[in-house]
Amino acid sequence: MTPEQMIRLTALEMAEHLRAGTLTSVKLTRAHFDRIKAIDGTAEEGIHAFLHLNEAEAMAVAEQVDAIRASGGPEADELHPLAGVPIAIKDNIVTIGQPTTAASKILEGWMPPYDATVIRTIRAAKLPILGKTNLDEFAMGSTTEYSAYGVTRNPWDLHRAPGGSGGGSAAAVGAFMAPLALGSDTGGSIREPAAFTGTVGAKPTYGSVSRYGLIAMASSLDQIGPVARTTADAAALHELIAGHDPKDSTSLHTQWDTLLEATKRHDLSGLRIGVLQELQGPGFTDGIWEKFQETLDMLRKAGADVTTVECPHMPYALHAYYLIVPSEVSSNLARFDGVRYGKRVVPEGGGTVAEVMAATRAAGFGDEAKRRIILGTFALSAGYVDAYYGTAQRIRTLVIKDLHDAFEHVDVMVSPTTPTVAVRLGDQLENPLTMYLNDVVTIPANLAGIPAISIPAGTAEHGMPVGLHIQGPAKSDARIYRVAAAIESLVEADLGKPFYDLAPEVPRVQGARS
Template identity: 55%
Template sequence: MSLIHKTAAELGALIAAGEVSSVEVAEAHLDRMAEAEPKINAFLHVDRETTLAQARVVDDRLRSGERLGPLAGVPVAHKDIFATRDMPTTAASKILEGWRPPYDATVTGRLREAGLVILGKTNLDEFAMGSSTENSAYGVTRNPWDLTRVPGGSSGGSSAAVAAYEAPLSTGTDTGGSIRQPASVTGIVGMKPTYGGSSRYGLIAFASSLDTPGPFARNVLDAALLQEAFSGHDPLDSTSIDAPVPSVVEAARTADVAGMRIGVVKEFAGEGYQPGVLARFHEVVQLLESLGAKVVEVSCPSFATALPAYYLIAPSECSSNLARFDAMRYGLRVGDDGTRSAEEVMALTRAAGFGPEVKRRIMLGTYALSSGYYDAYYGQAQKVRTVISREFEAAFHQVDALVSPTTPTTAFPIGERADDPIAMYLADLCTIPSNLAGNAAISVPCGLADEDGLPVGLQIMAPVLGDDRCYRVGAAVEKALESRWGGGLLSKAPAL
């Protein structure tokens, strides 16, 4: 088996044992990127020499006897929304083209401390606003399963890089499903940790009360290892939870659901879902029962209102956060010829620098926050958010975890929903409630849809700080399905 096909845990063990160097592993993945990138466009920035220099530093640290984590020397693709002092950070927007931050995000710093090697920065929907990675100012990312389909969004570059074997691991952010939905449609694992469990410091903000950094991987254990590497309390983030990180790696290795109570969310498995998605979902529910779990139906009626509530709360926070891009301090500046006022330069810059989806959400959010409409829109949406949180709490008094399809359909064709924002937003129908409530949720592959042979994801939701339950259930499903797939679901993907 080549280095690019090994798991992150296997690569970390080989590097620690001195059987292979971090430089060799990085070179193997850089070579794969050179082969795949013309077709995929998962990366916005790659610097081979910088990557190999990082790998040499890790090899030197290990040779000197320094004790590093289990992923030391393993490559990781990093979503281009995390600040990186040695690479551009653009959020896939023209308004930040070429910007190099003077500091690292906390997640970035913790990756470096753990000895991971950052391969490059991955593509995304501009400012993480989208479900398809079609909104990037730097071109569309394509799904490795079918190059005419989307890889999900907003973290589509990160999901495609892992699915295409360009990287064994990647980082993403999940504001309304932007890790779980791309993981689902590319056949990999994607985890949204509990809000506040992973630091937002140095993350370019979209919606501050929702944004959550999390991991992508090709298996559950690798995702747990990566989450453990960058999670934990951060005094630089005022929303960071000052509590022990759940033992996610131990849970991923447990892979046992015997005696657990699993709730099927009634509202997330009915009309409007692709038949092949529902077929795989119902099969995995039966599988959980066969593994010793007690499966019950749970009703959460307010989940049906999560989508409209989210599209008031998130744009409102976006309107506030993106006001900082004013052409006065950093980034793009248009029309500054000495004859225009600051207000005119600001207007010209924002018109040229922001894409259509970002402008749409800024305008929607500004309207929702405006005088006379705040209580009717934003205030009401926050009340819905409270009701959703309470329904989650009630559900978790009955069951240990909840399950649903991750997304109602498989990957849709590029361009199919570009002119229909509502259809695009429906891709996050099942994922948004967990963002509004702040609880943990993961997507794991559960098979291929009969209609198109594309991946289907199972979403597992757990209480706040119940991240370990997501990994425990996900690992049990993964283990039970491994023999059926014979080498993992990605072995069924067409060769690039």
């Protein structure tokens, strides 16, 4: 098998070949590093999905997996099914031995003294970690243009954004530089990049995956989740990282061992699918809406019962989110003060603690981080906290109730993942409000803590991917994987090939990346 053939396998196909002995983890991991060095490049040229490569450690893990399998002893039988399959990690998940910067200058070069729980799980399962991927600074953004270390580009069109904040993870998977990746989703930061890059991205039920070791942006909304090229691959990774963690006070005591099995059921007959009345038509481009209607027709032909549902408070969800998030950002980012860890800027001639803090935060944070800190501090200030933050939380409660009531009548709800296809780089930098509007579909799932997934539904304007968004009630993760896998099979049958095979070839960059 050639390196090109290796990297185009799904993660589960890679795992099957590794177990059968027809492929080694060393060759597989090396093929991915060669791919990264050929096309990833820098912020000036290439995709720039990775901020740091972890080559020595990853190759050592691959060698260890191959040696264990070659031994054929009990230890080989105990290997996790995904052992030896490479993975990329979003750079806001702390990882021993690798810089973890959250794409911010204020954490430039920071080496964590501990592993996030999901990283400990990945290491225990022996998945070689390829490196850390780019993101909008502290996960604040929808295009990955707000990284302090330069933009990431969409592998489908290098002049377009890969979405955000987790554009690096989605671009790495979409460009065959990694078969799997971890991202974090606060208002769509896994699902929007998935829609823009033609990949699969899932936001698990809040509390199903430990947040311990995830650099917090908005703690009541953040959730780590999988990025992959197929629904089954995403389910397999989700199943690996899910589970109770005593180090996370919001972690659920729930079993999540049926996610992959759920993807094997493709029967949609009798399934009740809701289309949200408040998310119909206006706001979506013609191409996005036409592709969505085609998908609904496909679902009806497959036997699903498609109906309209109402959530009357949904139009206010976006406004509530952009008060709750800055408020939590203001609180969480207060720890980056130039005193305890991270960057420290001392004014010329010295200064007081307050002056060092002001100089450090001014130099360390980017524009979007500062914007949200200022807005959140104002929303939490005396005399305004109830009018703004308190009102936003009351709206959040109403949105949660609307969704709960809707799921009394339908099994899942579907919609386009984003109002548009991937935007051109630079288009949204001058007006952040347009960037915020991209999250109108994905935000409610975070406010309610429910599971949601984006899968490719086809292409629209400029030949760019279109995402289909599927969400269900809390703890129905297996259900959304089942529905997503069934729709994925319908799309694949219609195309005559897996959607990821439509991805254009990415040009090589000048010179190999070290």
